[in-house]
Amino acid sequence: MKPVRKAVFPVAGLGTRFLPATKAIPKEMLTLVDRPLIQYAIEEAREAGIEQFIFVTGRGKGALEDHFDIAYELEATMSARGKSLDVLASTRKKPGSVVSVRQQEPLGLGHAVWCARDIVGDEPFAVLLPDEVMVGKPNCLKQMVEAYAQVGGNLVAALEVPPEETHKYGVVDPGARDGRLTEIRGLVEKPPQGTAPSNLMLPGRYILQPEVMRALDAHEKGAGGEIQLTDAMAKMIGHQPFHAFAFEGERHDCGSAAGFVIANIALSLRRDDVAPAVRDYLASL
Numbered sequence: 001m002k003p004v005r006k007a008v009f010p011v012a013g014l015g016t017r018f019l020p021a022t023k024a025i026p027k028e029m030l031t032l033v034d035r036p037l038i039q040y041a042i043e044e045a046r047e048a049g050i051e052q053f054i055f056v057t058g059r060g061k062g063a064l065e066d067h068f069d070i071a072y073e074l075e076a077t078m079s080a081r082g083k084s085l086d087v088l089a090s091t092r093k094k095p096g097s098v099v100s101v102r103q104q105e106p107l108g109l110g111h112a113v114w115c116a117r118d119i120v121g122d123e124p125f126a127v128l129l130p131d132e133v134m135v136g137k138p139n140c141l142k143q144m145v146e147a148y149a150q151v152g153g154n155l156v157a158a159l160e161v162p163p164e165e166t167h168k169y170g171v172v173d174p175g176a177r178d179g180r181l182t183e184i185r186g187l188v189e190k191p192p193q194g195t196a197p198s199n200l201m202l203p204g205r206y207i208l209q210p211e212v213m214r215a216l217d218a219h220e221k222g223a224g225g226e227i228q229l230t231d232a233m234a235k236m237i238g239h240q241p242f243h244a245f246a247f248e249g250e251r252h253d254c255g256s257a258a259g260f261v262i263a264n265i266a267l268s269l270r271r272d273d274v275a276p277a278v279r280d281y282l283a284s285l
């Protein structure tokens with residue numbers, strides 16, 4: 001079984017739900033405590049063994065590439081002032097390990113992933129949606145890579161949400177369950193209210209076989225008139241093993257303002273340097 005070495009980060013979205021904050025900066029650069037969202041996703045992938053990070057980006061998203069580059073003036077100035085560069089260490093990536101392709105038109109998540117097909121090549125790959133922030137030890141993708149080593153094929157993180165929320169997500173039609181792994185019988189993107197096959201949704205962490213790119217070649221439109229990754233994955237069921245993985249940890253939906261604020265509070269409470277002041281403030285409310 002080939003190891004999972006590459007990860008795709010779809011980061012071309014316009015972030016309209018966060019306007020005006022995202023008028024001039026990418027939504028993935030919004031910060032949780034003192035790191036941008038994208039850095040949480042990149043670090044999760046790196047800890048899970050990913051060696052190549054593929055951004056599917058778009059116009060106006062250059063800050064994402066700059067963030068993982070060497071900032072020469074900044075580093076020279078900090079060094080001259082005797083300041084440690086440790087804080088920048090995880091943003092300095094090995095030459096060639098961060099690759100960008102552009103999604104020229106907003107045609108959907110499936111289309112975004114398909115834009116990376118030539119860089120992914122003939123290997124299994126991960127997909128991480130950076131506005132879904134996962135907190136766990138080991139982290140979500142690492143837990144998935146460990147499970148993948150046992151079952152191979154395709155593996156998607158899945159978690160339960162209240163039934164009235166399933167219409168917002170990709171949803172699993174579950175088969176037999178064995179521990180944290182559930183066989184997948186079907187997948188449906190944004191099922192209309194009351195029609196979801198379960199309340200097990202996809203929170204944006206995937207390990208996929210390269211054949212899914214062939215399914216995406218067809219450019220078939222699905223929910224919302226978009227080319228959906230969920231639909232392409234559904235075509236793999238029955239041809240390759242396909243499992244949902246119940247990840248152990250917390251999920252934060254940073255795609256909504258409330259979820260983003262809650263994530264900031266939750267992550268700040270995990271930080272020794274910030275937590276006391278935040279806890280005192282919360283207690284005072």
Ligand code: G1P
Pocket residue numbers: 109129132168169170171189201202203204228229230255
């Ligand atoms: C995308 C996926 C969906 C998934 C969701 C997680 O939807 O298409 O399957 O459940 O991300 O956030 P979007 O939120 O881009 O509409």
